[in-house]
Amino acid sequence: MEMVVRRGMGRGISAARRSFSTSIEAEKPTGEGKPINLFSAINQALHIALETDPRAYVFGEDVGFGGVFRCTTGLADRFGRSRVFNTPLCEQGIAGFAIGLAAMGNRAIAEIQFADYIFPAFDQIVNEAAKFRYRSGNEFNCGGLTIRTPYGAVGHGGHYHSQSPEAFFCHVPGLKVVIPRSPQQAKGLLLSSIRDPNPVVFFEPKWLYRLAVEEVPEHDYMLPLSEAEVIREGCDITLVGWGAQISVLEQACDDAEKVGISCELIDLRTLIPWDKDTVEASVKKTGRLLVSHEAPVTGGFGAEISSSIAERCFLRLEAPVARVCGLDTPFPLVYEPFYMPTKNKILDAIKETVSY
Amino acid sequence: MSAFSALKTIPSHPIAGGHRRRSSPFLSSLTNTAPTGHQLHSSAAISVSLSHSVIAPGRPVRAVSANVVSEEKQLDGSAFPVISREEALDLYEDMVLGRTFEDMCAQMYYRGKMFGFVHLYNGQEAVSTGFIRLLTDGDSVVSTYRDHVHALSKGVPARAVMAELFGKATGCCRGQGGSMHMFSREHNLIGGFAFIGEGIPVATGAAFSSKYRREVLKEACDDVTVAFFGDGTCNNGQFFECLNMAALWKLPIVFVVENNLWAIGMSHIRATSDPEIWKKGPPFGMPGVHVDGMDVLKVREVAKEAVGRARRGEGPTLVECETYRFRGHSLADPDELRNPAEKSRYTSRDPITALKKYVIEHGLVAESELKAIDKKIDDLVEEAVEFADSSPPPPRSQLLENVFADPKGFGIGPDGKYRCEDPGFTQGTAQV
Ligand SMILES: Cc1ncc(C[n+]2csc(CCOP(=O)(O)OP(=O)(O)O)c2C)c(N)n1
Ligand SMILES: [Mg+2]
Numbered sequence: 001m002e003m004v005v006r007r008g009m010g011r012g013i014s015a016a017r018r019s020f021s022t023s024i025e026a027e028k029p030t031g032e033g034k035p036i037n038l039f040s041a042i043n044q045a046l047h048i049a050l051e052t053d054p055r056a057y058v059f060g061e062d063v064g065f066g067g068v069f070r071c072t073t074g075l076a077d078r079f080g081r082s083r084v085f086n087t088p089l090c091e092q093g094i095a096g097f098a099i100g101l102a103a104m105g106n107r108a109i110a111e112i113q114f115a116d117y118i119f120p121a122f123d124q125i126v127n128e129a130a131k132f133r134y135r136s137g138n139e140f141n142c143g144g145l146t147i148r149t150p151y152g153a154v155g156h157g158g159h160y161h162s163q164s165p166e167a168f169f170c171h172v173p174g175l176k177v178v179i180p181r182s183p184q185q186a187k188g189l190l191l192s193s194i195r196d197p198n199p200v201v202f203f204e205p206k207w208l209y210r211l212a213v214e215e216v217p218e219h220d221y222m223l224p225l226s227e228a229e230v231i232r233e234g235c236d237i238t239l240v241g242w243g244a245q246i247s248v249l250e251q252a253c254d255d256a257e258k259v260g261i262s263c264e265l266i267d268l269r270t271l272i273p274w275d276k277d278t279v280e281a282s283v284k285k286t287g288r289l290l291v292s293h294e295a296p297v298t299g300g301f302g303a304e305i306s307s308s309i310a311e312r313c314f315l316r317l318e319a320p321v322a323r324v325c326g327l328d329t330p331f332p333l334v335y336e337p338f339y340m341p342t343k344n345k346i347l348d349a350i351k352e353t354v355s356y
Numbered sequence: 357m358s359a360f361s362a363l364k365t366i367p368s369h370p371i372a373g374g375h376r377r378r379s380s381p382f383l384s385s386l387t388n389t390a391p392t393g394h395q396l397h398s399s400a401a402i403s404v405s406l407s408h409s410v411i412a413p414g415r416p417v418r419a420v421s422a423n424v425v426s427e428e429k430q431l432d433g434s435a436f437p438v439i440s441r442e443e444a445l446d447l448y449e450d451m452v453l454g455r456t457f458e459d460m461c462a463q464m465y466y467r468g469k470m471f472g473f474v475h476l477y478n479g480q481e482a483v484s485t486g487f488i489r490l491l492t493d494g495d496s497v498v499s500t501y502r503d504h505v506h507a508l509s510k511g512v513p514a515r516a517v518m519a520e521l522f523g524k525a526t527g528c529c530r531g532q533g534g535s536m537h538m539f540s541r542e543h544n545l546i547g548g549f550a551f552i553g554e555g556i557p558v559a560t561g562a563a564f565s566s567k568y569r570r571e572v573l574k575e576a577c578d579d580v581t582v583a584f585f586g587d588g589t590c591n592n593g594q595f596f597e598c599l600n601m602a603a604l605w606k607l608p609i610v611f612v613v614e615n616n617l618w619a620i621g622m623s624h625i626r627a628t629s630d631p632e633i634w635k636k637g638p639p640f641g642m643p644g645v646h647v648d649g650m651d652v653l654k655v656r657e658v659a660k661e662a663v664g665r666a667r668r669g670e671g672p673t674l675v676e677c678e679t680y681r682f683r684g685h686s687l688a689d690p691d692e693l694r695n696p697a698e699k700s701r702y703t704s705r706d707p708i709t710a711l712k713k714y715v716i717e718h719g720l721v722a723e724s725e726l727k728a729i730d731k732k733i734d735d736l737v738e739e740a741v742e743f744a745d746s747s748p749p750p751p752r753s754q755l756l757e758n759v760f761a762d763p764k765g766f767g768i769g770p771d772g773k774y775r776c777e778d779p780g781f782t783q784g785t786a787q788v
Contacts, residue, residue: 065621065693088591088627089552089619117551158472158534160550327755333471333534334523335755 033184033217039209041183041216042071042148045190046109048220050079053107055144056194058084060094060111068113069150069209095121095147099129099199102144107194115151115203116163129199130174143197148190150206151179152244152294153331153340162331164295169201170272170304176200177271178225181246183214188223189269196225205244212247228275230282234262236354237288240279240305242268245292245341252346261354271301279305280312287318288353292341297325319356322349438653444715447652449729450489451481451708454505456730456737457514458683461504461521464741465687470521472534477505479650479682482707483614484509486655486677487582490663496544496566496581498559501536502614503548506584510543518740524747531750532758546581553594556611559583560598563609563672570669580666581609588619590633596640599674603641608666610659611637613676614649620685621693637674649677650705653714680705 036044050056058075064086066073076084087094091112098108112118118125125147133141153162169177178193178200180186186204193200205212231246232253241249246267253263264282268274283289289309291302306321324341332339439447458476465474477484480502488497488509499506507517512528520527521535528540536550546562549555562581569577589595590613602609613633617624625631637644643665647658655677662673680702684691715721 061619062621068620086622086627088622089588090592092593120551156471158536160536161473329755329759332755334531334750335752338752338755 032215035213035215036183037208037210038180038183038186038204038212039069039071041187041214042190042204043073043075044216044218045187045194046072046075047078049107049109049191049194050075050083052220055105056083056107056109057101058109058111059087059098060148061087061089061113063111067111069206071148071204071209072111091117091119091121092124095124096128098145098147099124099132099142102142102199103132103140105144107144107146108142109146109148109194112147112149114161114206115149115165116160118147118149118165118201121147122168125169125175125199125201126172130172132174132199134174141197142199145199146190146194146196146202147200148202148204150209151203152205152207153336154207155336157331158333159331162336164203164293164326166201166203166271166293167295167299167301170301174199175272176225177203178269179203179205179243179271180269181205181243181267182208182212184216185223185267185269187216188221189225191220192222192225195222200225203243207244208247223269226270226273226275228269228278229267230264230278231267232263232265234264235286236262237290237350238264238266238279238282238286239290239292239346239350240266240268241292242271245294248341248343249292249346251343252350255343255347256350259351261350263350268305274305276308276312279309283309283313284316287316288322288356289313289317290322290324290346290349290353292324292346294326294341296328297323298328300325319353322353324349438657439720441720444711444720445725445729446489447485447656448708448711448715448721448726449733450485450509451652451711452730452733453508453514453736454481454484455708456733457504457508457517457740460518460737460741462683462687464518464521469745470535471523472536473501473686473688474521474535475502475686476683477502477681479702479706480614480616480679481505482652482655482711483584483612483649483677483679486649486652487584487610487612487659487663490656490659491580491582494544494577494579495663496546496559496562496579498546498555498562498581498583499538499548500555500585500589501548501550502586503536503538507538507540507543507545507548510540510545512538512540512543512545514736514740515743516540518737519744519747522744522747523749524744525750525754526743526747530754532754544579553585553589553592556583556585556589556594556598557601559609560601560607563602563607563666564605566608567605567669578667578669579608580663581607582612582663583609584612584614586619587613587615587617587624587633588622588627589613590636591628596636599636599640599642599672602672606669606671608669609672610662610666611672611674613674614679615676616679616681617698618681618685618694620689632676634674634676642672642674644674644676646676646678649679650702650707650710652707652711682706 046058050058058072062068063072063084064076064081072084094110094112098110101108112121129142129145151164151166166177166179169175176196176198178189180189190202193202239249239253249265253265256263264286266279266282291305293300293302302323302325306323309321310317324346326341327339329339454477458478461470461474461476464470484505488506491497497506497510504517507528508514516526516528517538520529520531520533520538523531523534525531529537536548538548539545546558547555549558559581566577566579566581569575599611615624615633619627632646634644634646645658645662648654658675662675665671665673682703712726716723
């Protein structure tokens with residue numbers, strides 16, 4: 001299976017060696033599918049979710065005509081306007097409405113148009129969705145809730161169409177946070193998220209919606225949540241990331257290899273609850289860890305990984321855990337490339353960590 | 357909140373034109389009937405009626421629709437011009453500036469000169485011009501992501517707006533924000549707000565400040581704040597929260613809804629339970645007015661009244677301007693959803709063409725003078741592009757400045773230098 005991602009200055013990378021060795025679900029992706037991009041993979045997953053569960057609904061701003069990123073194309077025609085519908089512009093209302101719908105035993109699949117716009121809904125997600133089961137002593141739950149939202153940089157998005165707010169949600173017990181790196185991953189992880197009995201915030205790397213193309217099996221398959229995937233084996237340093245950052249890390253791995261450094265690359269895939277064991281096993285092998293994400297470094301999820309691994313692997317670590325992340329500034333307009341955890345910044349940090 | 361004695365009005369049933377037939381824009385667009393005549397005509401009657409709609413304790417709140425009023429006492433537009441020659445020239449020039457500037461933005465965007473998402477204002481000029489040209493320097497404007505033209509009407513120089521769009525150091529925000537983030541302290545432009553509804557409470561807070569200065573600090577302050585936002589935004593809680601606060605505290609604010617019938621791909625009629633937004637004023641205790649937003653003179657008449665009311669300390673007004681955007685939602689929108697018949701119905705009512713016709717027919721201005729304005733604005737906008745293009749990019753230190761008031765220990769390293777000036781900071785990194 002071949003995935004090609006192009007980001008930034010048209011640099012292409014290809015990552016063979018994709019496997020689903022970690023998949024424990026009954027329905028694994030089998031056989032090769034057609035090459036499709038990430039938004040089409042999401043679209044397929046949504047078709048399947050609505051097809052396989054008559055109590056599943058898709059709603060949000062503009063989803064009726066396919067959404068601003070075309071992820072919901074064709075759903076309203078296929079499943080009708082009572083199951084696939086536009087909401088008014090009211091994110092707090094959308095989230096609360098979705099919780100109520102889910103609490104009545106439905107699968108509420110809500111779209112927040114950009115992750116930057118999720119903050120008006122933050123209150124409902126944090127105070128209601130995350131605590132619904134706990135607060136009601138399991139009388140009710142909103143496990144059928146999945147909030148899909150595009151996150152991250154696109155090269156020119158400016159302050160309000162580029163943010164990566166995942167860490168805020170990782171700080172809230174009761175929510176799962178999932179971020180796919182590719183079309184095939186997106187389809188399988190989204191179906192798992194929709195069918196998971198907990199509320200899930202599913203961040204989609206919008207930079208890859210069109211750019212990432214990969215063969216995706218057409219059938220219904222799920223990829224397990226809370227299982228990280230080792231997507232490249234190596235022995236000198238472990239690199240951990242998720243979402244769009246994985247393709248940047250892959251480029252850094254390639255460059256590191258040219259100077260004789262062997263990197264092991266892990267896609268965390270689910271941020272909460274995260275697969276500490278896979279990361280721990282890798283770091284015990286390599287003795288070094290680098291975490292990279294687009295969100296600002298301070299208080300980012302990299303800090304949590306760094307701290308947990310320091311606890312678990314203290315005596316095995318040969319160097320401090322490196323974090324190559326966004327700067328502690330608002331997402332900038334003009335100087336986006338300085339802000340971003342680019343390949344060369346990662347490469348510098350890899351070299352520094354390996355020669356510590 | 358007890359800084360002011362909050363007037364509590366208990367609205368009786370609003371006189372919302374219920375007994376009178378008004379030509380509802382929504383009904384006409386639903387039934388596809390032709391629009392009602394769109395010649396510009398004086399609406400002096402509006403001011404009469406509106407000035408009697410002052411809310412006093414115990415008095416019923418009145419909703420006034422400009423349409424209702426104008427139907428009641430329709431003046432023959434040909435009889436007497438409602439603006440002076442100077443006003444006509446000012447309005448025309450401001451609208452042409454808005455249009456020409458936005459057309460140029462589209463060109464520059466497609467040439468890759470601009471960052472971020474860019475939303476143009478074409479078609480809606482009568483609203484910005486009709487309101488903002490009436491304001492004083494001290495009055496404040498709060499805008500949305502569709503903010504370039506509001507900035508221009510408020511007096512921010514075209515070159516400063518263009519340079520901001522180009523992300524240059526000479527932009528009105530030093531190139532820090534870009535298209536959806538126009539601010540100017542000098543012009544009391546309190547910002548473009550890119551998130552739906554978020555400017556409305558900010559405007560409400562600004563209006564409170566004016567009232568406090570006047571009533572508590574006894575300063576000579578009669579500043580008014582005008583908040584602009586779209587139809588889609590009126591389905592957001594912040595809108596309702598602010599109608600309540602503004603009426604509760606009787607704030608000097610005008611809420612201006614630019615109802616262009618669409619919120620990206622969501623038709624207004626399908627997104628809201630009662631499409632007549634102006635009706636939402638009276639239940640909160642303020643007048644609601646509906647006005648033809650393609651007619652700058654009507655907008656101006658309504659604006660005069662609403663701004664005057666705020667300035668006199670009589671409280672807020674909700675004004676719904678029915679307008680239309682002539683382009684897609686943003687320059688990234690292929691604009692495939694809106695029906696061509698609907699589009700042409702509104703493009704045939706181009707507010708600039710209508711004003712031109714009016715001023716010429718009324719002998720206020722000669723056509724050659726308008727042509728001269730067109731030429732002047734073309735040159736001005738060309739100059740703005742040249743200025744923006746040749747301006748320097750912001751220094752790299754921009755990235756770390758203005759996050760906090762004092763960047764020490766953050767943007768500035770232990771050696772007292774900006775971290776970003778340390779060669780290591782951008783070593784081997786991105787090409788800018
Ligand atoms: C909180 C938030 N949610 C969603 C968006 C995305 N968005 C940008 S503009 C827009 C439509 C707004 O429509 P309307 O208020 O009618 O203003 P118009 O664009 O027509 O001027 C939407 C949904 C946003 N900017 N902010
Ligand atoms: Mg609108």
